[in-house]
Amino acid sequence: GDVAAALGVPAPRATPRPRVVDSWTADGVTTERVEWWVGFGPPTAAWVVRPQDASDAPRPGVLVLHCHAGVKAIGAERLVRTPTPSAAAERLRRDLYDGRALAQDLARRGAVVLAHDTFAWGSRRFDLDPLPVSLRGPVRGAELAWAADGVVPDDEQRYDAAAAAHEHVVAKTAGTLGTSFAGVVAHDDLVALAVLRALPGLDPARTGAVGFSGGGGRAAALASLDPDLRAAVVVAMMTTTQALLPAYADAHSWLLTTPGLLGRYGLPDLAAGRLAHDLLVLSFADDALFPPDGVRAAHDELRTRFTGAPGRYDEAVLPGPHAFTAEAQDRAADFLETSLGTAGLSDGPGGS
Structure with missing residues (x-):
């Protein structure tokens, strides 16, 4: 579509089949470390996290998208609790995620969760x-x-x-080469979404995406790029373009500042997509990366767009700075549980 053309998203090849590298079970979930190859660059490392219970009912799937944070040495490991975590993963979880591991938390809610390294991060780094x-x-x-x-x-x-x-x-x-940094990242995200939908025991009609900061921008892009996405959660990545420029442009990476993109499709446009999916947007009152007036205006714009639309819209401006707080993670998990029909489990998201 038009957004794909604006980003220059390379067309993904046939959906790769992931290879299981390692697996372990802890705290009510089973985690597999997998890898696949997208057709260029090094293989993609990812983690698939499932509830430990033996239910045969098809489960919804959630793609969790890691933030930018200026940390490319690792990618999705910041979202997954592993037996031997890297120092970077532990720092990021402590500083930006309230110490939680989002992938395992959502799996305890009943979803099959996929967290992958995208282009230029972790296994896909240069x-x-x-x-x-x-x-x-x-x-x-x-x-x-x-x-x-x-x-x-x-x-x-x-x-x-x-x-x-x-x-x-x-x-x-x-x-x-006719693409963009964000376009190649979106390519890797679309491949990961296809991998998620092809996993056994998953209902491909019930898939969602959630991301914080740069990951929130990636979730917004998927809302426009993938017509079958049921739900998107955009955390700490929302403003109008007019308010963002010029004073706040330098606070953001090339994931957001694709030449020509925001002049045609601002963050509200990307997140709104076709208005057929459910959308939750969470912003933060003391987020220094975004102008408060632009945040409010973007929320107002989305509220207006979704009035009478097929999709459901929810929003909040929560207290605090630029971080995916426990409160925000709980709200995101509740929203996805409602939108995707997750079979919620009693221990909820706080057990990681």
Whole structure:
């Protein structure tokens, strides 16, 4: 469609079949680490999380989309509790997710959950060793700042310093090839959504997507790109374009600032899609990345658009800064449970 053309989304190939690499059961859910290949670059690592109970009824599926956060050394691991978590995953869960593991929490609600590394993150990241010449200055600057602060960075933090300076190179290259950074990310997300729908025991007609920050923008894009998405939850990624520019543009990555996109399709346009899906938008009163007037105007616009529409719309501006709080995660889980018909389990989302 028009949004796919604006982003330059490459057409996904046939749905790949995931290969199980590892599995474990804990706290009422079974988690599989899987991987597949999209046809270019390294294989995609992902995690499939299911309720441990043995019900044979087809279950709804939820695609959980990791944030940007300036952390590309890992991807979806920040959303999944693993037996040997990386330091980056633990930092991100502590600082941005109230210590929770969203994938396992939603699975305890009765859904089959898929969390994948998207293009440029985690397993899909770029090999920046040795450093390209253009990155040596920025990385040296980061090293001097760490030294001045008495910080000894780990390998993940070193990689992220290089990846931050590399993102504009990726965006420039993608544009030259007729796509965009966000377009290739959307390609990986569409492949993951197809993988989710093909999993055994899943009802492909009941699938949703949820994401925070950059992941929220990805959920909004899927709402426009995938006509069969039943529900989308966009967290901490909503404003009108007019209010965003110019003062707040520099606060955001190339995931949001695709040339020409916001001039034609703002965040409310993306999230509204065809108005046939259920949509929850959660924003935060003290989120420094978004202008408060733009947030309010975008919520008002979406409320108007969904009046009389087939899809259900809900929203809230919650207290606090830019973080996927426990309150917001509970609201997202409740919304998806209602929209997708999840068989809610008694322990709820707080057990991770």
